Amino acid sequence: MHFVHESLPQCVRFATGGAPDAVRAEVDRLNARRVMVIAGPAAAALAEKVTSELSPVLRHDEVVMHVPVEVAQRTRAAAAAHRVDAIVAVGGGSTTGLAKAVALTTGVPIVAVPTTYAGSEATAVWGLTEAGRKTTGIDPVVLPRAIVYDATLLRGLPVDLSVASGLNALAHCVDSLWAPSADPINAVFAAEGARALHQGLPLVATAPQGLAGLEIALYGAYLAATAFASAGSGLHHKICHVLGGRFDLPHAQTHATVLPYVLAFNAPNAPDAAERLATAFGSPTALAGLQELRRTLHAPRSLRDLGLREADIPVAVTDVVAIAPPSNPTRVTEQNLTGLLLAAWAGADPTDQAPVIDRPAAG
Known part of the structure; x- marks a missing residue:
């Protein structure tokens, strides 16, 4: 056999019904004090629930499919203005993708809380769309430091x-x-x-x-x-x-x-x-x-x-x-x-x- 397999460094928590405590534990593990929560409007209520044990300095809801470059730039600027030291991303692949766009240029760590089966939370792949072309890349800095899976958060998914x-x-x-x-x-x-x-x-x-x-x-x-x-x-x-x-x-x-x-x-x-x-x-x-x-x-x-x-x-x-x-x-x-x-x-x-x-x- 001749192959190379890379296992990515990441904490994964399955915590059915326990997302708030699990998210708080991961944020504490990062020693983060200025948390940015990214969640689209449709996931706002879930994000409130998931982050109920935190006191975020910023809640950001401009989540757009395929992560347009201009959206990423505005989100990066908002994170910088609030001196964010961690991101909690609550939602599907577009939400995680936007958090990754911020991490790509800032190195801010991500705690991902998926509400779909998208899978972006477990990869070091990022993607940005500009002028109708989607560019993807791989960078370990965008890999969320932790994932919190809570099956109850998917009960509202159509x-x-x-x-x-x-x-x-x-x-x-x-x-x-x-x-x-x-x-x-x-x-x-x-x-x-x-x-x-x-x-x-x-x-x-x-x-x-x-x-x-x-x-x-x-x-x-x-x-x-x-x-x-x-x-x-x-x-x-x-x-x-x-x-x-x-x-x-x-x-x-x-x-x-x-x-x-x-x-x-x-x-x-x-x-x-x-x-x-x-x-x-x-x-x-x-x-x-x-x-x-x-x-x-x-x-x-x-x-x-x-x-x-x-x-x-x-x-x-x-x-x-x-x-x-x-x-x-x-x-x-x-x-x-x-x-x-x-x-x-x-x-x-x-x-x-x-x-x-x-x-x-x-x-």
Whole structure:
């Protein structure tokens, strides 16, 4: 065996019903005295609850999807003006992403309190959008020092958002099995994360207030993010970052829609990964298991429904081909990527995609 696996330094607390005490403990551990709370308007009430044991010097609610550069700059200025020494981020991926944008230039530590299954809280990946282009990078300074997972905070998440966010988490599992730095350790995390999400998300969809489903789905989302943090960004995420940044498509719904098409595209040339996923889903094949889960969850079906125009596809293809990982199991070309995106745009059956048996040359 020859591989390098990096485990990120982070404290992770699962504290169902105990977020206020857990957050206070983590802030105390940082010796922070001037805390900034970042939470969008929709998460304001939850943020008040979560930070009830603190006395923040600033509450900031300008949270925007894909973290536009101008929003990040205003948030950094607000943090500087209040001499902030820690950030508590309460919300989904956009909230955590904004906190990371501040940490990137200031080094201020983050305590993340997720209210979705986004997974950004467990990675050192940051992303900013400017002039229709989303730029991502990796920097250890943006990794939250601590995560507090409290399943009760997800009870108010609408079912359709739970489904989209949960499938976004599942995309972390799938992409981690063939991303540029995939290795046997994150493959174990990815497979167990996929199993847990496959078990938990249907429970969440049928009983949104039930802690059993929320806890196992949150556990799966954490494992998914941990796998992704080590494996890196694969083809699926490259596609979705282009679609989100350039065309302002909703983040989680875009991931949920594109996922089966990337799986159908790569699985013929990644048999070990496909077998792991099939086992996690308890299904004869990975794609069959994913599609059955998507039908159960009434998942988003087409990019057209999310606002992408067919005329946008050639631009997206050009952008994705330029950044597609050379190690992707199936060689990415303008022709086969166009076919993938047209199928996803129309909501066509991904099993109808002609398999491309075309492994990239070694090295």
